[in-house]
Amino acid sequence: MRFETIAIHAGQAPDTTTGAVTVPVYQTSTFQQDGIGRPRGYEYSRTGNPTRAALETALAALENGRHGLAFASGVAATTAVLSLLKPGDHVVAGDDLYGGTYRLFERVYRPLGMEFNYPPTTDANAMADALRPETRLVWIETPTNPLLRIADIRRMAEAAHAAGAWLAVDNTFASPYLQRPLELGADLVVHSCTKYLGGHSDLVGGAVIVNDDELHRKLRFYQNAAGAVPGPWDCWLTLRGIKTLAVRMRAHERNARAVAEFLASHPVVERVHYPGLPDHPQHELARRQMSGFGGMISFELRGGFEMVERFVAGLRLFILAESLGGVESLVCYPPQMTHAAFPPSERRRRGIGDNLLRLSVGIEDPEDLVDDLRQALANL
Ligand SMILES: *Cc1c(COP(=O)(O)O)cnc(C)c1O
Numbered sequence: 276m277r278f279e280t281i282a283i284h285a286g287q288a289p290d291t292t293t294g295a296v297t298v299p300v301y302q303t304s305t306f307q308q309d310g311i312g313r314p315r316g317y318e319y320s321r322t323g324n325p326t327r328a329a330l331e332t333a334l335a336a337l338e339n340g341r342h343g344l345a346f347a348s349g350v351a352a353t354t355a356v357l358s359l360l361k362p363g364d365h366v367v368a369g370d371d372l373y374g375g376t377y378r379l380f381e382r383v384y385r386p387l388g389m390e391f392n393y394p395p396t397t398d399a400n401a402m403a404d405a406l407r408p409e410t411r412l413v414w415i416e417t418p419t420n421p422l423l424r425i426a427d428i429r430r431m432a433e434a435a436h437a438a439g440a441w442l443a444v445d446n447t448f449a450s451p452y453l454q455r456p457l458e459l460g461a462d463l464v465v466h467s468c469t470k471y472l473g474g475h476s477d478l479v480g481g482a483v484i485v486n487d488d489e490l491h492r493k494l495r496f497y498q499n500a501a502g503a504v505p506g507p508w509d510c511w512l513t514l515r516g517i518k519t520l521a522v523r524m525r526a527h528e529r530n531a532r533a534v535a536e537f538l539a540s541h542p543v544v545e546r547v548h549y550p551g552l553p554d555h556p557q558h559e560l561a562r563r564q565m566s567g568f569g570g571m572i573s574f575e576l577r578g579g580f581e582m583v584e585r586f587v588a589g590l591r592l593f594i595l596a597e598s599l600g601g602v603e604s605l606v607c608y609p610p611q612m613t614h615a616a617f618p619p620s621e622r623r624r625r626g627i628g629d630n631l632l633r634l635s636v637g638i639e640d641p642e643d644l645v646d647d648l649r650q651a652l653a654n655l
Contacts, residue, residue: 286332342491349467351503352481362388369396371419425557432460470600526638527570589651599635
């Protein structure tokens with residue numbers, strides 16, 4: 276089956292007892308057992324729930340992987356991956372990454388004795404040079420948040436494996452419609468389902484997808500033992516979102532291209548970061564490992580925070596909010612929102628200036644989006 280068919284059918288066969296065409300929301304905490312030691316397949320909803328099982332089957336199929344695991348949030352999914360490590364283990368993480376991931380690494384796991392360092396995501400040699408004998412995990416986001424840089428997944432997988440480490444890819448920005456890291460050699464794929472997979476800004480969820488049976492066994496144990504699972508209703512909403520992932524991603528991309536081209540031509544805009552623009556430094560790599568460039572853009576204004584504030588206040592359609600990947604267009608100011616967890620010096624070192632804005636381009640009419648940006652920029 277091809278992607279769009281998988282998105283609608285994988286894990287979502289009609290209900291065998293009633294014929295219901297959508298997977299029921301099994302809103303139950305527990306399940307009757309036929310006798311002592313004879314459950315019918317489900318026992319308790321932290322351990323397993325049929326709505327969640329349907330979502331996990333769909334997630335695995337979308338990433339062309341063997342096993343999917345759903346979590347209560349993207350951060351909970353990341354925590355599950357870190358449960359594979361122990362004190363003394365080392366992680367090489369690309370430097371441009373989600374602020375909450377950085378906070379988890381630095382504020383929760385470093386104090387427990389894990390080591391992290393952050394070479395430039397786009398420099399495969401620097402990433403490979405950072406590997407040590409005690410490195411167990413390489414963690415990358417691509418495209419990165421918020422600068423939309425691209426890491427070479429195949430090369431990073433080779434370097435990680437040569438050092439006896441796993442490669443985990445946070446695939447939230449691309450979605451499996453545009454990029455499938457397991458096919459390029461990654462061992463673990465992580466998603467914040469809150470974003471494109473859910474797609475409607477109405478839930479928080481996360482996922483890990485793997486091929487390896489032993490990794491799956493460990494993660495499945497951790498999922499039940501630590502318990503950060505999504506409820507059946509959120510699983511159902513995520514399943515509903517997934518059905519339209521392909522059509523939404525095409526619309527996000529069409530709009531993002533129009534917005535990026537408009538911004539790149541505007542005199543008040545200093546720089547546009549969008550992998551679909553031919554002058555993006557990793558445009559060719561993005562073409563190779565992705566089947567499209569997605570709906571996320573960041574850009575820098577020719578001015579400081581004061582100009583940023585006036586611009587945001589002038590927007591009528593773009594909503595000032597954290598998060599991304601929903602049908603509505605959002606604008607975010609990374610230094611004080613998604614990336615506030617980075618100290619100012621770390622932010623600057625990573626190229627996140629005070630003039631940087633990030634757009635999650637929705638699926639509205641592209642001309643309305645460009646008109647909104649045009650009128651807000653005209654006021655500056
Ligand atoms: C939002 C996000 C996360 C965290 O996911 P939550 O669902 O908010 O816990 C992780 N990585 C990326 C790239 C994100 O955008």
